[in-house]
Amino acid sequence: MRTTPPDSPTARRRRRRIAFAATATAALLITGLTTAAHAQAADPSTSKVTWTRSCALPRHQGEMACNALRVTGGRTAFQQQHGISAKAAETSSPSGYGPSDLRSAYGLTSAAANNGSGHTIAIVDAYDDPNAESDLAAYRSHYGLPACTTANGCFKKVSQTGSTTALPTGDSGWAGEISLDLDMASAICPNCHITLVEAKSASMANLGTAVNEAVALGAQYVSNSYGGGESSSDTSYDSAYFDHPGVAITASAGDEGYGAEYPAASKYVTAVGGTRLSTSSTTRGWTESVWRTSSTEGTGSGCSAYDTKPAWQTDTGCAKRMIADVSAVADPATGVSVYDTYGADGQGWATYGGTSASAPIIASVYALAGTPSAGSYPAGFPYVNISALNDVTSGSNGSCTTGYFCTARTGYDGPTGLGTPEGLGAFTG
Numbered sequence: 001m002r003t004t005p006p007d008s009p010t011a012r013r014r015r016r017r018i019a020f021a022a023t024a025t026a027a028l029l030i031t032g033l034t035t036a037a038h039a040q041a042a043d044p045s046t047s048k049v050t051w052t053r054s055c056a057l058p059r060h061q062g063e064m065a066c067n068a069l070r071v072t073g074g075r076t077a078f079q080q081q082h083g084i085s086a087k088a089a090e091t092s093s094p095s096g097y098g099p100s101d102l103r104s105a106y107g108l109t110s111a112a113a114n115n116g117s118g119h120t121i122a123i124v125d126a127y128d129d130p131n132a133e134s135d136l137a138a139y140r141s142h143y144g145l146p147a148c149t150t151a152n153g154c155f156k157k158v159s160q161t162g163s164t165t166a167l168p169t170g171d172s173g174w175a176g177e178i179s180l181d182l183d184m185a186s187a188i189c190p191n192c193h194i195t196l197v198e199a200k201s202a203s204m205a206n207l208g209t210a211v212n213e214a215v216a217l218g219a220q221y222v223s224n225s226y227g228g229g230e231s232s233s234d235t236s237y238d239s240a241y242f243d244h245p246g247v248a249i250t251a252s253a254g255d256e257g258y259g260a261e262y263p264a265a266s267k268y269v270t271a272v273g274g275t276r277l278s279t280s281s282t283t284r285g286w287t288e289s290v291w292r293t294s295s296t297e298g299t300g301s302g303c304s305a306y307d308t309k310p311a312w313q314t315d316t317g318c319a320k321r322m323i324a325d326v327s328a329v330a331d332p333a334t335g336v337s338v339y340d341t342y343g344a345d346g347q348g349w350a351t352y353g354g355t356s357a358s359a360p361i362i363a364s365v366y367a368l369a370g371t372p373s374a375g376s377y378p379a380g381f382p383y384v385n386i387s388a389l390n391d392v393t394s395g396s397n398g399s400c401t402t403g404y405f406c407t408a409r410t411g412y413d414g415p416t417g418l419g420t421p422e423g424l425g426a427f428t429g
Helices: 009-031 079-081 099-105 109-114 134-143 173-188 202-218 234-242 355-369 377-383
Strands: 050-053 069-073 120-126 155-159 193-199 221-224 226-229 248-252 270-279 286-290 292-294 300-308 320-321 326-329 336-340 349-351
Touching: 079 270, 099 109, 099 173, 109 292, 109 320, 109 355, 120 173, 120 202, 120 355, 134 155, 134 173, 134 336, 173 193, 173 336, 173 355, 202 221, 202 234, 221 355, 226 248, 248 355, 270 355, 270 377, 286 300, 320 377, 326 355, 349 355
Parallel strands: 120 193, 120 221, 155 193, 221 248, 248 270, 270 326
Antiparallel strands: 050 069, 069 349, 270 286, 300 320, 336 349
């Protein structure tokens, strides 16, 4: 049974989820839709961006939701930058940031061209995406990335038990999440191999089993773009699924604004927050702030109710594990291009946001940075190399009693952690 204090951020998030789920259920009965309603109402002819959640919200204890948001209308930052008109759904060509944009923003252009060979990034998600390999091929071909296929040994898709044939049932929403994850790994580390491990359901037990399988198959970089409310079971999940020394494991901080979620709260993972990424006239050429759309939409952050504080975290306001560690782009309005053709959500090119984008980006930066040292916990690497990060100092993701839990500042803060990548220096160790 969950024992979260009734007035904690986690409890407030759970109440929001329950209310949202009730509303969504009513909408399903009326409309037959299988995805959540638009997160932001806006006229597609304006610059306002609308989107929908890719995956259903959790309905049971121990169930996770993916943190992917698919843009449905308005003009993204990429479209405005390139003079592309607003459309309700852009499916014939990319409408979000591509590999060159992301590498430029995070100082990775040279590393992406030269590093990553021999390294395997594992993507852990729930359910099957039958079109995963062909959609990945379309994305990589469009952007001129080297082919990554089963035939050439670059791509592998397995179940949580390692089977290449006995795969889970397909799911349109999670397929969008899978495409997002595979495309971000490709964008940042095009020379890396990719293993997609599909859990048979969205339970933490099955997703955790998939994490263990990914490590058993040799992946040293594992991305997890999902999360759920904290519970008293989390510390047992930590030891069962995430305690893998020498492996860089990332987890999304969440998309519902201020409040902690698991597995981002695990002391063994790198918790990844989300930013709004825009071009600028600075020397860097880009600027970032905390991603927040409303009181219930934005990057997650907060002080864990259960997980102990890892040795490398030194902030004094939170006695337990603090979320996040680092961050990357997540705002759907400044989102990334994804190619997905499976199910009702898969109509070709789409723009995605959410911390489901930032988690695989950071896992792939770890892969570019090289093999973690034996016995290490890579979540601690950025704390040793803080100067190799872009400090995000503006914006907030909600209201909180302890300011830095939800508001950006110079140095460490909850929503963006220590900052975003500026090259590889903060991800080696």
